[in-house]
């Protein structure tokens with residue numbers, strides 16, 4: 510419940526369908542990169558991600574990348590998959606989301622934030638009055654702050670995804 514609960518929880522970004530987004534009333538998507546579209550550091554997206562982006566764009570949704578990572582990581586990735594981007598977005602604070610919304614040609618009616626972290630992507634979306642789709646992290650991550658955030662996520666993920674996946678992420 511509350512600020513740490515996403516609108517929906519799925520495993521992979523490629524499970525999000527145009528039909529599902531239409532049912533959620535969504536017309537714009539703000540996409541996380543690391544562990545959502547590609548492994549951290551790597552420029553090559555996960556399997557099927559490029560095709561998914563193309564399908565979503567063709568279906569008429571506005572899509573902007575919104576990442577907390579640095580420009581030098583996010584800019585080349587975004588241009589390689591054909592998307593506009595905001596780097597250093599400081600999720601869960603609203604600055605990056607606001608910058609991303611300005612990049613959309615039309616004012617969005619309803620925005621969904623898609624990402625793998627509860628304390629940045631989901632919390633940020635809820636603070637900004639946006640919907641959110643939480644995904645499961647797909648690659649190993651290093652560092653203390655991410656370790657701490659993942660530890661804090663365990664209980665919430667257990668409730669969202671059920672018992673069998675509690676050891677993942």
Ligand SMILES: [Mg+2]
Nearest residue numbers: 541543544625
């Ligand atoms: Mg991420």
